[in-house]
Amino acid sequence: MAEPDLFSQIPTPHDRIRDLRIQLDRHNRLYYSQAEPEISDAEYDRLFRELESLEAKHPEFHDPNSPTLRVGGAPIDGFQQIRHAVPMLSIDDVFELSAEGVEKAKATCPEQELIDFYRRLQKNLKRDDVPVTIEPKIDGVAVSLLYRDGKLAYAATRGDGQTGDDVTHNVRTIRSIPLKLPAPHPSLLEVRGEIFMPNEAFAALNNERDEAGLPTFANPRNAAAGTLKQLDPKIVAKRPLAFLAHGLGAYEGPPLETEHQFHDLLETLGIPQNQPILNANHLGEVLDAVARINRERHALDYGTDGAVIKVLDRAEREQLGFTSRAPRWAAAYKFLPEQKETTLNNIIIQVGRTGVLTPVAELTPVLISGSTVSRATLHNQDEIDRKDIRLGATVLVEKAGEIIPAIVKVIRHAEGAVPYSLYDSVHGKCPSCGGPISQEEGFVAWRCTNFQCPAQAVTHIKHFASRKALDLEGLGEIVAEALVRHGHCQTPLDLFRLDEETLADLNLGTEESPRRFGEKNAAKVLAALEAAKSKPLHRWLYAMGIRQLGESAAKELSRLHRTLGEIPDSPILAELLRDTRPTAKKQNEFLAKYSITGDVGPAVAETIVTFFKSEAGQHALARFRELGIDPVSDNYLPITAEADGSALPLAGKTFVITGTLSIDRDAMKELIESKGGKVSGSVSAKTSYVLAGEGGGSKRDKAEKLGVPILDEATLASMIES
Numbered sequence: 001m002a003e004p005d006l007f008s009q010i011p012t013p014h015d016r017i018r019d020l021r022i023q024l025d026r027h028n029r030l031y032y033s034q035a036e037p038e039i040s041d042a043e044y045d046r047l048f049r050e051l052e053s054l055e056a057k058h059p060e061f062h063d064p065n066s067p068t069l070r071v072g073g074a075p076i077d078g079f080q081q082i083r084h085a086v087p088m089l090s091i092d093d094v095f096e097l098s099a100e101g102v103e104k105a106k107a108t109c110p111e112q113e114l115i116d117f118y119r120r121l122q123k124n125l126k127r128d129d130v131p132v133t134i135e136p137k138i139d140g141v142a143v144s145l146l147y148r149d150g151k152l153a154y155a156a157t158r159g160d161g162q163t164g165d166d167v168t169h170n171v172r173t174i175r176s177i178p179l180k181l182p183a184p185h186p187s188l189l190e191v192r193g194e195i196f197m198p199n200e201a202f203a204a205l206n207n208e209r210d211e212a213g214l215p216t217f218a219n220p221r222n223a224a225a226g227t228l229k230q231l232d233p234k235i236v237a238k239r240p241l242a243f244l245a246h247g248l249g250a251y252e253g254p255p256l257e258t259e260h261q262f263h264d265l266l267e268t269l270g271i272p273q274n275q276p277i278l279n280a281n282h283l284g285e286v287l288d289a290v291a292r293i294n295r296e297r298h299a300l301d302y303g304t305d306g307a308v309i310k311v312l313d314r315a316e317r318e319q320l321g322f323t324s325r326a327p328r329w330a331a332a333y334k335f336l337p338e339q340k341e342t343t344l345n346n347i348i349i350q351v352g353r354t355g356v357l358t359p360v361a362e363l364t365p366v367l368i369s370g371s372t373v374s375r376a377t378l379h380n381q382d383e384i385d386r387k388d389i390r391l392g393a394t395v396l397v398e399k400a401g402e403i404i405p406a407i408v409k410v411i412r413h414a415e416g417a418v419p420y421s422l423y424d425s426v427h428g429k430c431p432s433c434g435g436p437i438s439q440e441e442g443f444v445a446w447r448c449t450n451f452q453c454p455a456q457a458v459t460h461i462k463h464f465a466s467r468k469a470l471d472l473e474g475l476g477e478i479v480a481e482a483l484v485r486h487g488h489c490q491t492p493l494d495l496f497r498l499d500e501e502t503l504a505d506l507n508l509g510t511e512e513s514p515r516r517f518g519e520k521n522a523a524k525v526l527a528a529l530e531a532a533k534s535k536p537l538h539r540w541l542y543a544m545g546i547r548q549l550g551e552s553a554a555k556e557l558s559r560l561h562r563t564l565g566e567i568p569d570s571p572i573l574a575e576l577l578r579d580t581r582p583t584a585k586k587q588n589e590f591l592a593k594y595s596i597t598g599d600v601g602p603a604v605a606e607t608i609v610t611f612f613k614s615e616a617g618q619h620a621l622a623r624f625r626e627l628g629i630d631p632v633s634d635n636y637l638p639i640t641a642e643a644d645g646s647a648l649p650l651a652g653k654t655f656v657i658t659g660t661l662s663i664d665r666d667a668m669k670e671l672i673e674s675k676g677g678k679v680s681g682s683v684s685a686k687t688s689y690v691l692a693g694e695g696g697g698s699k700r701d702k703a704e705k706l707g708v709p710i711l712d713e714a715t716l717a718s719m720i721e722s
């Protein structure tokens with residue numbers, strides 16, 4: 001059978017449209033119904049625009065349910081539903097273009113999209129001066145307040161634009177929202193606006209939660225949305241929510257001709273409204289007003305990432321009308337992310353679950369896009385080098401996607417500052433356990449190699465128990481997590497101290513809904529641990545989860561050593577490390593003497609020797625002794641066939657296995673290796689034989705192409721006999 005060709009994997013426009021619609025629907029649900037967005041607004045906008053542009057190019061794939069033709073997501077469960085008197089629409093975004101964007105668009109200025117919007121207004125209204133208002137876009141939760149005969153009848157969220165959640169019980173707790181309007185008042189008034197959590201209140205709330213050990217909110221909008229979703233208004237009353245009006249829905253009362261009359265009405269009724277609201281009559285004034293809002297928005301007590309531009313005259317609004325999802329008379333101008341200067345005071349190193357050392361910048365706290373930033377990830381040494389980040393530097397910080405703090409660049413270095421080295425700053429040791437660290441070939445990240453490192457407990461225990469390691473049946477990720485969480489294990493060797501009672505009582509669930517591991521499972525795990533004690537050395541070496549020490553390297557090491565205890569002082573590894581060997585020829589002779597393959601080169605030898613000689617490694621060996629575990633090699637054969645003349649039948653031969661054989665592949669691999677052969681995953685000119693069973697497609701083809709002999713099991717058996 002032919003391999004699938006590459007081209008069939010490139011999506012067609014139809015595939016992409018379908019995929020984008022699914023993605024956007026999902027993100028809509030996460031954002032509107034669950035208040036748990038997974039992507040930033042900018043990322044969402046990017047997907048949305050890609051879909052819009054594809055749909056414009058391919059009208060044949062029109063779908064009335066496409067997210068581009070809808071307003072939002074479905075309402076959440078648990079609340080009464082309210083049908084909006086007038087649909088709550090969204091507004092079209094226009095974007096400030098970055099220098100890069102301006103370049104790409106071949107436009108002449110960052111405000112190009114805004115200019116286009118205003119030109120459309122001029123064209124549609126057939127006049128040059130179109131009076132508009134410009135105000136900050138509030139980063140909150142859209143709500144509708146309906147007053148009937150001067151009394152708050154209900155408050156509802158936007159929901160899907162047609163129907164929203166009844167949040168009246170929560171909104172009543174917001175003090176700035178009047179429950180009764182002073183007379184004279186319109187008989188029906190539906191006010192639209194945003195509920196938000198003021199920046200300072202947000203910071204204080206997060207502090208409080210942090211100290212109480214509760215999860216913090218990612219940003220003020222999530223905090224406001226999460227609060228409004230509460231079923232208990234008492235909790236809401238304790239949270240400092242605020243409201244600002246910005247629009248009108250249903251209305252019965254004295255006619256309102258302009259936006260200004262609407263603002264005056266709000267003023268007399270005591271309904272808080274968004275400010276500042278700037279006026280502009282020409283394009284130039286619009287651009288000035290937008291720039292002013294961008295300059296001054298940081299002083300506002302709510303988060304904002306844009307300005308809203310609206311046609312002033314209500315009759316003109318009607319004339320302009322709507323597209324399927326938004327009014328033509330309004331646009332939201334999105335600013336590029338806010339950036340601030342601050343000082344990089346320190347770099348701390350965090351150790352992740354897989355042992356990766358991640359540098360994190362500690363900054364003099366600055367308020368960016370509505371929250372205080374005092375830390376930013378620096379990713380790795382390469383990133384630090386690329387940006388030439390040094391201690392004490394003045395740096396420019398922004399929130400990527402308005403959420404994750406990042407250092408954009410260094411503005412100036414502190415006097416006398418030197419380039420930063422992650423390795424030097426931790427003195428070559430893991431900051432969590434003091435174990436040695438190493439950098440894998442081809443990777444930038446430094447990792448802790450200590451398999452007893454507590455920061456990596458779960459990962460290491462999981463790997464230790466995996467099938468190709470010590471095969472501890474019944475001990476998977478959930479059990480490993482629980483053992484670490486409840487303080488029973490910090491390292492894999494702690495497993496050998498567990499007793500049946502502790503294991504049986506282990507709670508795999510939560511405090512509210514506990515789930516006991518149970519006697520039967522406990523007995524199974526203890527039996528597996530007992531059996532592991534006599535497993536061969538190569539499995540133990542692999543089980544330690546040192547990244548450079550994969551299965552093949554572990555087998556190679558166990559071929560060269562009798563026991564685990566021999567490895568730290570191994571003369572063979574020491575030899576491998578010695579770079580004083582005069583010529584490459586001598587080096588090759590040495591490798592050939594022990595028939596050492598690429599699986600254990602100087603880099604791997606270095607990691608292994610460094611680890612076992614280190615304090616952490618010595619400590620691990622001492623623990624092995626304490627536990628009475630002494631893994632022994634089952635394939636010890638330090639001198640090769642060529643060197644001592646007693647050839648194993650498959651020595652020096654490399655096999656590739658394909659198709660279905662009479663025994664499973666791992667077993668076949670073991671058989672070949674026990675007879676001195678090697679097994680590799682892919683066919684190349686260096687392959688000696690391809691062992692082919694039933695089936696076996698592309699590897700067999702490749703062997704034929706390269707002239708590599710193909711064997712069946714019977715032929716292999718006779719090779720081994722001879």
Ligand code: IVH
Nearest residue numbers: 089090091135136137138142246247274308
């Ligand atoms: S006017 C027809 N003004 O942003 C909608 N909306 O992305 C006219 N928003 O649905 C809306 N601040 O919930 C307007 N100053 C402001 C706003 C604002 C935030 C929200 C609003 C709207 C959404 C559109």
